[in-house]
Amino acid sequence: MLEGTAGRVTRRRVRTRAKLLEAAFEVFAAKGFGRVSIEEVCEAAGYSRGAFYSNFASLDELFFALYRERADLIADQVAGALALGGPDLDVPAAVDRVTEVLLLDLDWLLVKTDFLVHAARHPAVARALLEHRARLRRAVAERLTRARGHTALPAVLGDADGAAHAVVAAYDGVTTQLLLDKDVARARAWLKQLLTALLTDGSGTPG
Numbered sequence: 001m002l003e004g005t006a007g008r009v010t011r012r013r014v015r016t017r018a019k020l021l022e023a024a025f026e027v028f029a030a031k032g033f034g035r036v037s038i039e040e041v042c043e044a045a046g047y048s049r050g051a052f053y054s055n056f057a058s059l060d061e062l063f064f065a066l067y068r069e070r071a072d073l074i075a076d077q078v079a080g081a082l083a084l085g086g087p088d089l090d091v092p093a094a095v096d097r098v099t100e101v102l103l104l105d106l107d108w109l110l111v112k113t114d115f116l117v118h119a120a121r122h123p124a125v126a127r128a129l130l131e132h133r134a135r136l137r138r139a140v141a142e143r144l145t146r147a148r149g150h151t152a153l154p155a156v157l158g159d160a161d162g163a164a165h166a167v168v169a170a171y172d173g174v175t176t177q178l179l180l181d182k183d184v185a186r187a188r189a190w191l192k193q194l195l196t197a198l199l200t201d202g203s204g205t206p207g
Contacts (some may be wrong), residue, residue, distance in 0.1 A: 017055045019045045021066050029107035033114040067115045069110060071132040075139060077101040077200055082143035095195045099188050102171055106182060109175050135170060140164035163199060170194045
């Protein structure tokens, strides 16, 4: 195969994979993982089963790739939101930026919840989910560590890693409620209030 032809094939395959992932996200969010067939994903993407199998060995593999793609994007966004500012940490401003990134949309939360249930029954998938959660915690903990000496954390949280665990746990709790009542504005406001209380003396001023 000529070099130029190979390049076109590679670009086409990248586009095909991206469209399959995008279509799968929509179908999984609408119907739930375990209730979706390969044919439904192909139909939504406008491709044949052959195109599917040239990119993914199974629906499980596609689901895993979809989750990793979205989870990595969110971890990068959280790290970017926390990286802003000087050595001191403006907690309310940082909380505002992080909650805007974390809450995203209900479709993502539905897919993420499906992945959590799937992971609970499959140890290899569970390890991938734990890795993603650890990456989120590291992004938070690293920023809090850089702010040490400039911004004090409540003693009850212990170190920066303990604070990071609390942040992720708060997010889990708020988003569970959000999945049930669909009130995004209320969830965002509650998460901001909860994280500010966790990371400061409760008034928005570092303790």
